[in-house]
Amino acid sequence: xxxxxxxxxxxxxxxxxxxxxxxxxxxxxxxxxxxxxxxxxxxxxxxxxxxxxxxxxxxxxxxxxxxxxxxxxxxxxxxxxxxxxxxxxxxxxxxxxxxxxxxxxxxxxxxxxxxxxxxxxxxxxxxxxxxxxxxxxxxxxxxxxxxxxxxxxxxxxxxxxxxxxxxxxxxxxxxxxxxxxxxxxxxxxxxxxxxxx
Amino acid sequence: xxxxxxxxxxxxxxxxxxxxxxxxxxxxxxxxxxxxxxxxxxxxxxxxxxxxxxxxxxxxxxxxxxxxxxxxxxxxxxxxxxxxxxxxxxxxxxxxxxxxxxxxxxxxxxxxxxxxxxxxxxxxxxxxxxxxxxxxxxxxxxxxxxxxxxxxxxxxxxxxxx
Numbered sequence: 001x002x003x004x005x006x007x008x009x010x011x012x013x014x015x016x017x018x019x020x021x022x023x024x025x026x027x028x029x030x031x032x033x034x035x036x037x038x039x040x041x042x043x044x045x046x047x048x049x050x051x052x053x054x055x056x057x058x059x060x061x062x063x064x065x066x067x068x069x070x071x072x073x074x075x076x077x078x079x080x081x082x083x084x085x086x087x088x089x090x091x092x093x094x095x096x097x098x099x100x101x102x103x104x105x106x107x108x109x110x111x112x113x114x115x116x117x118x119x120x121x122x123x124x125x126x127x128x129x130x131x132x133x134x135x136x137x138x139x140x141x142x143x144x145x146x147x148x149x150x151x152x153x154x155x156x157x158x159x160x161x162x163x164x165x166x167x168x169x170x171x172x173x174x175x176x177x178x179x180x181x182x183x184x185x186x187x188x189x190x191x192x193x194x195x196x197x
Numbered sequence: 198x199x200x201x202x203x204x205x206x207x208x209x210x211x212x213x214x215x216x217x218x219x220x221x222x223x224x225x226x227x228x229x230x231x232x233x234x235x236x237x238x239x240x241x242x243x244x245x246x247x248x249x250x251x252x253x254x255x256x257x258x259x260x261x262x263x264x265x266x267x268x269x270x271x272x273x274x275x276x277x278x279x280x281x282x283x284x285x286x287x288x289x290x291x292x293x294x295x296x297x298x299x300x301x302x303x304x305x306x307x308x309x310x311x312x313x314x315x316x317x318x319x320x321x322x323x324x325x326x327x328x329x330x331x332x333x334x335x336x337x338x339x340x341x342x343x344x345x346x347x348x349x350x351x352x353x354x355x356x357x358x359x
Contacts, residue, residue, distance in 0.1 A: 030281055033277075033281060034278055034281055034282075037274050037277055037278050038278070040274060041265070041271065041274045041275070044265040044270060044271055044274070044322065045261055045262060045263065045264075045265060046259055046260055046261060047265075047322065048262040048264045048265045048268075048321070049250065049254065049259070049260030049261040049262035049264075050260035051262075051325070054325055057324075057325050057326045057327060058313065058315030058316075058326065058327030058328070058329070059315075059318065059325060059327055060313055060315075077313075079311070079312055079313045081312075096251060097249060097251030097252065097255070098251075119311070119312040120312055121311075121312035121313040121314070134312050134313070134314070135312060136310060136311075136312050136335065138335065138337050142337035143337060145202075145337065145339065146202045146336055146337050149202050149203070149204045149342055150202050150203035150204060150240070151203075152204050153202070153203035153204035153205075153206070153207040153208075153237065154203060154237070156204075156207060156233075157207060157230070157233050157234060157237055160226075160230040160233065161230055161234070164226060164227040164230055165227060165230070171284075172282070173282055173283055173284050173285075174282055174283050174284075175283075175284055176227045177227075180226070180227075
């Protein structure tokens, strides 16, 4: 933990100096900084996982809470999404890992179809029934569209990164290529790789 | 949690990148790519589709969520790590480019329609507050990608003229 302290104590008096040595490429300090950042990130993952609902801040009980213990949220406003498995009455299944809960959705203005994804905001009542104030219905195929088009975005970025940037193993940094690599170059590189391997 | 489609975010990052390149000479195609990466970064939260946080909770016996990746605090840490992995003299610029991209993403997603009318914990861990959302569109809508794509295309053709 002495490494962490050196960063903390160094921040006040010597921030200029520290920044300068970061800029000069002090690899050890860089590695320590990255490790400290990763530890903070891990801490955030755990912290976020332990947060409770806070309706006054717009964070309502959801799938996590209702699947675990529906009864203790009766009478409260909840916001939860699931898959419609029956339409008369409307019943949706809400998942949390291997565990699920079936909720009856009452007072719904719209008419979802089986398989639709339903997000509701309403009051949790007796017998696993949610009395809806507002709901959003999405046909399942729309998710296929969303993931498909997201993949297009990811591939676009990927091609640009490979074409314009390279990882310098010696300096452990990403650098801009002096000569950008065209898609044709990438393909021929891929082919050569196959041939030799 | 609500997420817009990734392509819309990448179009927005691309558009802002080109416009910044008109003003700043140092911003060229590779730097525009950095902006696009920034605009995609908060969707790293989709790692949950591969590594189920509930399985992680059960395995280690501690609470766990990938949620911070789609909040201001988490994304700033990822960006700091990313910019430390670039050439030191450029890392400040890369940090700023990634941050502009990522903030555009978080802002756009805070406009998504939700059932409760509140978005998500945009500024966490600084505050847990979920700002009310104007509810402009759904992540599964087709229009956002179409509109942002058309804007990106027109900016690109303007860029070619210059």
